[in-house]
Amino acid sequence: MITGATxxxxxxxxxxxxxxxxxxxxxxxxxxxxxxxxxxxxxxxxNIDLDEMLASGRVxxxxxxxxxxxxxxxxxxxxxxxxxxxxxxFQTDPAGEPRKTNVIGTLNLLRWAQTNNINDLHLVxxxxxxxxxxRPVPETLSKDRPHFHNPYERTKWQAERACMTWSHAKPDxxxxxxxxxxxxxxxxxxxxxxxxxxxxxxxxxxxxxxQYDHESGNDDRHHITLRLRGRANDRQNIVPVDHVSAMIAHxxxxxxxxxxxxxxxxxxxxxxxxxxxxxxxxxxxxGGRFVDPDTFDPGVMTEMDRLFCEVSRPIEHYFxxxxxxxxxxxxxxQMSAGLxxxxxxxxxxxxxxxYADQHQRDRYRGATAPTPKVADTDEPDLHCDxxxxxxxxxxxxxDRVNRSxxxxxxxxxxxMRFVIEDIPNGQWxxxxxxxxxxxxxxxxxxxxxxxxxxxHAEVFWRSIAGNVHPQKIFLKRQxxxxxxxxxxxxxxxxxYKFNQEFPCDRQTLMSxxxxx
Amino acid sequence: xxxxxxxEQVYIPGPRGRLVGELSYPDNTTANAVxxxxxxxxxxxxxxxxxxxERLAMDxxxxxxxxxxxxxxxxxxxxxxxxxVAGNMRQFWETGTSPADPGMAQEVDCASNWLRSQLDLPQxxxxxxxxxxxxxxxxxxxxxxLILISPTIARHDFSPLSAAGRPTMVIYSDDDFxxxxxxxxxxxxxxSPPASSHMLTGGExxxxxxxxxxxxxxxxxxxxxxxxxxxx
Numbered sequence: 001m002i003t004g005a006t007x008x009x010x011x012x013x014x015x016x017x018x019x020x021x022x023x024x025x026x027x028x029x030x031x032x033x034x035x036x037x038x039x040x041x042x043x044x045x046x047n048i049d050l051d052e053m054l055a056s057g058r059v060x061x062x063x064x065x066x067x068x069x070x071x072x073x074x075x076x077x078x079x080x081x082x083x084x085x086x087x088x089x090f091q092t093d094p095a096g097e098p099r100k101t102n103v104i105g106t107l108n109l110l111r112w113a114q115t116n117n118i119n120d121l122h123l124v125x126x127x128x129x130x131x132x133x134x135r136p137v138p139e140t141l142s143k144d145r146p147h148f149h150n151p152y153e154r155t156k157w158q159a160e161r162a163c164m165t166w167s168h169a170k171p172d173x174x175x176x177x178x179x180x181x182x183x184x185x186x187x188x189x190x191x192x193x194x195x196x197x198x199x200x201x202x203x204x205x206x207x208x209x210x211q212y213d214h215e216s217g218n219d220d221r222h223h224i225t226l227r228l229r230g231r232a233n234d235r236q237n238i239v240p241v242d243h244v245s246a247m248i249a250h251x252x253x254x255x256x257x258x259x260x261x262x263x264x265x266x267x268x269x270x271x272x273x274x275x276x277x278x279x280x281x282x283x284x285x286x287g288g289r290f291v292d293p294d295t296f297d298p299g300v301m302t303e304m305d306r307l308f309c310e311v312s313r314p315i316e317h318y319f320x321x322x323x324x325x326x327x328x329x330x331x332x333x334q335m336s337a338g339l340x341x342x343x344x345x346x347x348x349x350x351x352x353x354x355y356a357d358q359h360q361r362d363r364y365r366g367a368t369a370p371t372p373k374v375a376d377t378d379e380p381d382l383h384c385d386x387x388x389x390x391x392x393x394x395x396x397x398x399d400r401v402n403r404s405x406x407x408x409x410x411x412x413x414x415x416m417r418f419v420i421e422d423i424p425n426g427q428w429x430x431x432x433x434x435x436x437x438x439x440x441x442x443x444x445x446x447x448x449x450x451x452x453x454x455x456h457a458e459v460f461w462r463s464i465a466g467n468v469h470p471q472k473i474f475l476k477r478q479x480x481x482x483x484x485x486x487x488x489x490x491x492x493x494x495x496y497k498f499n500q501e502f503p504c505d506r507q508t509l510m511s512x513x514x515x516x
Numbered sequence: 517x518x519x520x521x522x523x524e525q526v527y528i529p530g531p532r533g534r535l536v537g538e539l540s541y542p543d544n545t546t547a548n549a550v551x552x553x554x555x556x557x558x559x560x561x562x563x564x565x566x567x568x569x570e571r572l573a574m575d576x577x578x579x580x581x582x583x584x585x586x587x588x589x590x591x592x593x594x595x596x597x598x599x600x601v602a603g604n605m606r607q608f609w610e611t612g613t614s615p616a617d618p619g620m621a622q623e624v625d626c627a628s629n630w631l632r633s634q635l636d637l638p639q640x641x642x643x644x645x646x647x648x649x650x651x652x653x654x655x656x657x658x659x660x661x662l663i664l665i666s667p668t669i670a671r672h673d674f675s676p677l678s679a680a681g682r683p684t685m686v687i688y689s690d691d692d693f694x695x696x697x698x699x700x701x702x703x704x705x706x707x708s709p710p711a712s713s714h715m716l717t718g719g720e721x722x723x724x725x726x727x728x729x730x731x732x733x734x735x736x737x738x739x740x741x742x743x744x745x746x747x748x
Contacts, residue, residue, distance in 0.1 A: 055565060055570070057521070057570065057574035057575070061725075075729070075731050075732025075735060076728050409603070409606070410605040411606060412609055472561070475566065475722060476567070477724050484693070485721070489561065490560070490608065493560070497601050
């Protein structure tokens with residue numbers, strides 16, 4: 001079972017495990033249909049078809065949450081847990097994060113593992129659980145409580161301690177800990193789903209560059225006076241998510257690597273100077289300089305200095321005091337996997353910034369957010385083509401139903417409501433008599449329907465194109481039914497036949513006069 | 517998490533043409549039973565990819581079973597004319613039964629015979645919804661034990677069940693559209709010999725998200741009845 005599968009590392013790791021034929025139970029937060037759509041979108045970007053995985057039984061979905069409640073014991077015969085779920089908030093927020101997820105959630109998971117007699121635990125921790133230190137950090141658990149830069153580091157250390165206590169309680173329990181450093185986008189593409197931490201400095205630089213963009217004719221952008229607290233030769237230990245994921249997946253499927261702690265850190269991380277050059281080249285600015293923290297005078301900060309300090313404060317210690325991580329065990333794992341941690345030059349770093357600029361938004365968040373767009377497709381904006389939905393229900397459907405052989409043959413009489421949840425005002429009531437559509441009403445109203453289908457735009461378009469069976473959509477929880485379920489399911493069969501008789505897509509509607 | 521499952525596509529002679537099914541078994545465990553799984557009605561999503569059918573077929577092998585699921589004639593890749601929705605739906609809309617029902621029960625009979633010719637192991641039947649009727653009406657005498665999930669007792673004749681006297685387990689939900697819960701419970705009380713039963717709260721008829729729990733109930737029942745020597 002894998003937790004945190006919709007997270008940055010989690011979904012990448014899940015894809016790697018599936019490529020290695022590891023049958024995986026995925027713990028997803030309720031409501032399951034939304035989490036499933038989110039995960040499906042993320043996996044699709046990694047060329048993994050979640051529907052196919054579910055159909056073949058290689059992925060099993062479980063509803064639950066390490067904080068709010070894990071599922072009841074099941075008959076799934078789960079043998080291992082990979083615990084990726086984590087909060088990466090550096091400071092404590094009003095909801096109690098990061099402690100709630102990182103510590104309480106881990107303790108809940110350990111109790112669940114005990115109840116379900118699961119003895120193989122893989123914890124994705126952080127290299128920075130070591131806190132403030134000038135000494136090399138070993139690939140072992142620190143016995144002494146370190147001094148931490150922030151609550152995040154403390155909670156990761158506490159989670160490791162809790163897991164270690166759990167593993168020592170019984171001889172057959174095995175704990176493997178992975179400690180990545182600062183995880184950034186895929187090496188070759190820059191693809192990431194999270195743009196905090198390391199990306200903050202680039203974001204601050206973008207804001208700065210945008211100021212110059214708006215001041216035409218100003219060539220001062222190549223002579224900025226920005227001072228950055230830090231040493232030019234210090235390093236920021238970034239590692240690409242695909243490397244981290246591949247290392248964990250390799251360790252997971254090879255039992256001889258279980259029971260150890262691995263620093264998934266970069267052996268030759270880029271220096272602050274290299275990163276600065278990459279950022280400046282990317283945003284077409286120049287002139288920033290690092291100032292040794294010991295000699296940095298905060299009393300004489302310029303407005304630009306303050307802007308940078310403000311944005312990058314949560315991470316500034318990571319470019320001032322990067323520990324030296326032992327990598328003996330990680331190196332052994334890396335060699336066995338035939339992997340190497342790729343080096344970063346300015347061009348490689350710029351790929352990260354390019355991707356972040358193009359995708360910097362929470363694409364997968366929000367209860368009613370549309371299904372994420374998939375790279376390399378040209379899917380129209382769901383909210384921009386709202387008139388097409390009306391054209392379908394108010395024009396296409398009445399015309400075609402009244403010509404449909406299947407509708408006439410079955411002669412059903414029913415009133416049904418369609419709700420497309422991610423479309424503004426997206427509901428229509430259709431009243432059928434003897435297989436003919438005699439009334440359609442758009443918008444909220446008080447009509448009493450026999451049943452209601454609720455789904456999302458992406459599912460709706462697939463369905464009316466005849467590409468997917470509406471019953472399957474329901475059984476796969478991509479649609480909900482309220483009211484008379486039996487009639488709704490029978491109607492779904494009729495709609496399937498109807499959709500095959502009269503398939504419809506955006507082009508069809510536009511060719512009949514509808515405009516998006 | 518790493519149990520290897522062997523999935524084999526199989527072809528079964530049927531009255532309307534070749535039935536296409538899938539045999540599933542683990543590669544490293546000796547099987548103690550074969551499980552014949554009968555699908556719900558094709559007009560209500562009855563196919564081998566149904567959520568409950570699929571989970572049973574793929575997870576029971578880990579408990580020492582060989583499973584067979586198959587599509588009725590005209591469904592999926594099975595031979596025969598595609599199901600005549602236009603011709604069947606009017607009656608099905610009104611009654612929940614269709615003129616094609618007896619033919620599908622006959623196909624369950626064919627699948628059971630084929631399975632017996634391939635594997636000399638106790639045969640357990642699992643019928644879901646309409647599939648429960650199809651099993652009971654065709655092969656109940658030949659089964660070591662039966663599991664009926666949401667049996668459609670308000671629509672079909674289940675009287676052969678008592679006459680056969682096989683160990684039986686019934687799984688039903690408290691909000692099943694096909695059969696009111698009181699009807700199911702009254703029917704259970706009338707069975708002789710009695711059947712064990714499990715009521716799942718909020719399962720509707722489709723048990724979406726409850727599939728692992730159903731698999732566990734079925735696995736426990738199969739292991740118990742087979743170990744008690746329920747071979748037939």
